[in-house]
Amino acid sequence: MSKIPVTAVFDIGKTNKKFFLFDENLTEVHSSYIRLDPIPDEDNFPSEPLAPLEEWMLKTFKEALQHTAYQIQRLNFSCHGASFVHVDKDGIPCTPLYDYLKPFPEDLLARFYEENGGKMTFCRATSSPPLAMLNSGLQLYFIKYAKPDFFKKIAHSFHFPQYLSFLFTGEKVSDYTSIGCHTGLWDYEANDYHSWVDREDIRKLLPPIVPGNTLLKTKPELGNIPCGIGVHDSSAALLPYIQQESEPFALLSTGTWAIGINPSNKTPLTKKELKQDCLQFLSIKGDPIKISRLFIGEEHKYQVEKMYEHFQMPMGTYKKLKFNATLFEKIRDFRSKRIHFHYLKPEDYGIEQAISNDWSRFSEFNEAYYTFIHELTDLQLAALQLVLDGAPVAKLYIDGGFQANDIFVGMLRKKLPELTIIPSDFPNGSALGAAMLVN
Template sequence: MSKIPVTAVFDIGKTNKKFFLFDENLKEVHSAYTRLDAIPDEDGFPSEPILPLRKWMLETFREALNFADFEIKKLNFSGHGASFVHTDEAGEPVTPLYDYLKPFPEELLERFYSENEGKMAFCRQTSSPPLAMLNSGLQIYFLKYAKPKYFKNVKHCLHLPQFLSLIFTGEMVSDYTSIGCHTGLWDFEKMDYHDWVRKEGIEALLPPILPGNSLLKTKPELGSIPCGVGVHDSSGALLPYLKQETEPFALLSTGTWAISINPFNKTALSPEELGKDCLQFLSISGQPIKISRLFIGEEHKFQVEEMYSFWKLPLGTYKKLRFDEDIYEKVSQRPTKRIGFQYLKPADYGLEKAGSSDWGSFTEFTEAYYTFLHELTDIQVASIQLVLDGAPVNRLFVDGGFNANYIFLEMLRKKLPGMEVIPSDFPNGSALGAAMLVNMGS
């Protein structure tokens, strides 16, 4: 019996590490998942377990090469952004893969901005809100001045998706989707690396940029298979929509973060937008795309756990609720805010903020949950509007965890009149986008 030709994709998130096989119609035919424990870096802060990850990937791929039913014809990678792997000449990591939540020394950060025309000018030029370690290019500056004994051994700095490609191809490259992901490396006014990258001698550490659909080959011992250069996960998640849709649209990609993406909005960012966590990505061909971010996944998790604890309810209770017009009308007509957000800042969007949540003031859980989602979607709509200004569209796809939350979706519909809100049917969109990229590769 002949084997089914497949495209293999490693999709490496912060929490879940996944491996997929897609058939010629890009339908998923196999998957494997793992979670790996974080490893403390030299300061005791958790870091990505890069060597155990490499081991798992190689073992998983070699096993898949021997599958009786499938023949791997192509390979690609998607990975989370804001993550750099710093290697020696041979491509071996010489530092931990620092977590983007690791604190950045305040004095060093102030020095960096003072050397580069001030914080807001720098942020405007690089279309990156001031996010410290989340501006991953600044991690190299941090390494140079805060960790010189490590830095002296660094010969190459690769974004995580491109390091994943290096593991299998032995070739070092950069790609636009990772460079353009709020790194502070790219000057969106000049459409080139920012001056500080050259001034600090860092450009020499960054491998040449290839378009996102470029094809390399895996090492001979791994089959000499056509292999992609990797893609930033949010950019990968956008590709299935771009391929399918002929009319303009926006995408709300939800999970830990809700990322609002308008691929048809190329307007420059204002200082006000930067202050609201609005930024620009680069597409696979290096074109700017406007996005905004909101930390709704963690906010939802925190508030729901608080409510479950107060009412002594089992996990998953909110998933049994359906949209009820009467409850919505009741909570939406209250003049005062009642939810004390843990992570979100309503005031950033010109919205009123409650001091703290008083769960005892609600009649029961359903009313409290509706109130929370009502106030949450007010902020979410304000975040979405940031990417619609200057390039309005009339369709919004919602993918990821919140696309199954009927109350969340219905509230978006109420608050975005004239906008068609469409729950998405692209599971594992980042991996699917990576598979599409390598199949249109050259």
């Protein structure tokens, strides 16, 4: 029996690490995933478990090469951003893969902005809201001055997707989608690295930039298979929609973060938008795309756990709930029952923030959960408006975890009646986009 030709993709999220096989029609025919516990870095802060991840990826790929039903003909990677892997002259990681939530020393951050014309001037030039470690380019500055012994060992610094490609191919490259992902590295007016990169002598650590559809080859022991250079997951998630849509549209790509993307919006960033976590990405060709970000996945996880605890409900209860218009109208009147957000800052969008949460104010779990999602979608609406203003669209696609949340989607439809809102046909959009890039 002849084997089915497939494209393999590793889709590495912050929570789930997934492996997919897509057939010639880019239909998913196989998937597997793993969750890996963080590893403490030298400061005892959780960091990405890089060694266990590499071990799982290589083992999974070698097993797939031996599969009796499938013949791997292409390989690519989609990956969460804001993460750098630094290797020594032998190509071995020489620092932890620092978590983007790790604290950045305030005095060092202040010094950096002072050296670069002030915080908001720098942020506007690089289309990067001031996010400390989430501005992944600044991690190099952090290592240089806070961890000089580590810095001396660094020969090459890879964005995470390109490190995974390097792991399989041995080739050192950079790509636009990672560089343009709120890194603080790219000067959007100059269309080149920002001047601080050369002033700190960091450009030499960054591999050459190549187009996003570049094909390399896996190492001989991994089959000499055509292999992509990896792609930032939010940029990858956009590709299937761009291919199928001829009219302007927006995408809300959800997971740990909700990323609102409007490919048609080329309007320049304002300082106010930057403060609201609105920025620009670079496309696979190096063109700017306006996006907004909201940390809704972690917020949802935190609040739901508190609700389960208070109402003594089993895990997964919210997944069984369906949108109920009557209950929605009822909770809209609960203005005295606002939710206090743990991670999000409603005040950044002109929305009132509750002082604290007292779950006993709610008569039941459903009422509390509806109130929370009502507040969350108000915030999501405000964040989306940042990319819709100036470049209106008729359709909004929602993919990722929240596209399956009937209450979240139902409330957005009520609040955005002028848009056709479509839960995505591409639930694994970032993996599919990565597969498209190498086909």
